[in-house]
Amino acid sequence: MKNFLPKQNSPFRGLGGMKAIVDCNSFYCSCERLFRPDLANKPVVVLSNNDGCIISRSDEAKKLGVQMAGPYFKAKPLIEKYGVTTFSSNYHLYGDLSWRVMETLRTLVGKENVEVYSVDESFLDLHHIPSNELITASKEMKNIVEQWTGIKVSIGVAPTKVLSKVANRLSKKNKIETDCVMVLDDKEKINDALRRTSVEDIWGVGFQYATKLRQLRINTAFDLKQMSTAWAHRHLGGVVGVRLIKELNGEPAIEMEDELINKKMIATTRMFGQPVTKIKDIKEAIATYTSRAAEKLRRQNSAAKTIGVFIVPKQESHTTHFRHGPSVGTYIHLPVATSITNELIKPAVQLVDRLFEEGNIYKKAGVMLSNIVPDTSIQGNLFLPEIKNNQRLLMNMIDNVNFSMRDDVLKFAASGTTRDWKMRQELRSKRYTTRWNELFEIK
DNA sequence: TCTGGGGTCCTAGGACCC
């Protein structure tokens, strides 16, 4: 089999070689289409949780003018007019396909050269590939990923992460000429690419900085590249800005990172399916989110010392920043770090008492675990009383049952059974790859 | 009563990412 693994004593090792970003095209839509071949070349969108807004669009949907991250209800007329196929998000499916794509990349370039950056993106360290082979190697990798997984990807290659993101974006914008692969390997190509990139499209420049830059007549990535690091330190968030300028100039300042195995914060937050006014419902929701968060915690063999809870009252409409509406939150430090669900639920529910105000209408709530440390109560720990070990074993059992059967067959009483607050998910596709009873059927 | 120059640790909040 063809691969791109580093050879022993690669002459290119350590020479500050090239980095790539591999990005799945319209990832969630592509996942849905994989099991719906009839939707090839048809417009498709995927909605966020609660069917709130649009988080993935196929090219055809983009062409129709469906906006990214726009609220579903606003796009609905357009969607219905053109018969856009719409899915609720199905994270079991996306997670599984993501894993397949990343495994393929690990097989191709060696797992030490892959840094998974998000569900649909990975950085690759390509220091071992000679510069005159970068294009062909990238194109072959792209083809192999597509053959093995059915997911189409775009690849941007450049001396730094920021520049590889620039390349990746341009490759997608000009699919026909680039075939979704762009390599920026000399000054001319880099400058040309930077001139074609607006400041707001740079990785690391968000709404705030973009507004500021535009006011200063800094319009393109090429303009920004000319600014001094001292200036960036003053105006673009300190060392973050300095790194950005360096990266634009081809000087690596954001290194490849070891795979982030353990999260430093774990959150489970949800909008309610409908507005909630009763403290009982909020407590049930918080108990349920705490169970979810605790599962995530145990999956990485961690325990948390701090648990925080927040609830969000429903706002007056017509506010501009609906996302960052006022929320009320609080947290406590636990006497001992734990991953045991009921030890977390108890304080979480108590925090609700401190936050809830009778008469308010709430639309969202969340649980956050932080101060995360390795779990010392993992089964068989000699230094803990036996009862503690038994609890951890019980947790393992619950996790296993919930994973292999249906979600939440086993749950804690505090989570409630009616769940008036549960989110809407009306259009979810089947979990083809992770649930036996939802396997793809061939007619 | 008045008052320097460090240093550390913690928290809140701002910015960004997908």
Added chain:
DNA sequence: TCTGGGGTCCTAGGACCC
């Protein structure tokens, strides 16, 4: 009527120490 969910890193400022 209806606008995800889950993360990271950095900085400023306060509390406290000598």
